[in-house]
Amino acid sequence: MITASINLFGLSLKRKIEMSHCLELLLLYSVTPNFLPFSHSPSPPPTLLYFCLDGPWTQKPASLRDVAAAVEFIAAAEVAVIGFFQDLEVPAVSMFHSMVPNFQDVSFGISTAAEVLAHYNVTGSTISLFRLVDDKQLDLKSEDIERMDATKLSYFIESNNLHLVTEYNPVTAVGLLNSIVPIHLLLIMHKTSPEFEESMHRYQKAAKLFQGKILFILVDSGQKENGKVISFFKLKKSQLPALAIYQTLDDEWDTLPIREVSVEHVQNFCDGFLKGKGSVSVRLLVEQVEVLFVSLSL
16 A cells, blocks of 8 residues: 655645545545644644555556447557456456556456447456457456466466567566467567667567567567577677577577668568578578588498
8 A cells, every 4th residue: 555645735626636536545634733731833734645555546447338448448459458347346356456557568447347248258257368469369267267366367467468579588488489470570689778769669660560470579688587598599799689580380590680670671581581581590500411411421
């Protein structure tokens, strides 16, 4: 629970009203020592004491009252998580609410409307994650939710929280590998580099061109734990930043060290790989040489 106080002097009535609309509990009090015998201490100014019971301020799931609102809500978000509940008194509702402040890049909604539940074929309680990047809907049914605690629900959301560009980590790696999109493009780059912000802007523009065909991933080369990813693609730090493209079905891959991230570079690299015109990966080439060497030695 977050508590704080604000001196009311100088605070307009309009502002007080605006604040009262976004708080769980509002209490106005004045501490006056005048009730004490022989006390001549001046009373402090009135103070507004507010409590935010559900975490940071107004972070609550959007109320989806009809099918049109639900459809629009899902279409507007890269990742949306909706709680479909027939009964708001079930324990899963409070657990669902507790997730909202923890995921700033996820849109949360909630619905009890019968027409909305029927539209999404919901019976009982269901928590659904909708993903734009691969047009995926993942459902947790009542029986799944009953076995979950907040930690497990948080893991479900984090591991499946894939965007047009998803930052790689051990948790998102699970969702990436479970996606129906089999080709992954990695931008391996240090996030503290001066060119990072502009590079990400261009990378995201390129990602929109291949939505549904390729998953775009960011790998921060400044993170020590990402060294395994870099070494998998046989890249040296001197070759970074670089693009690496990977086909999960047959483990074929290719790399392209780049001085500058541009939409054109990314598009050409992806097009070449999709058309089978990309250069042979270093790993495959090494394997072919090893097979040839063994056969000649026999």
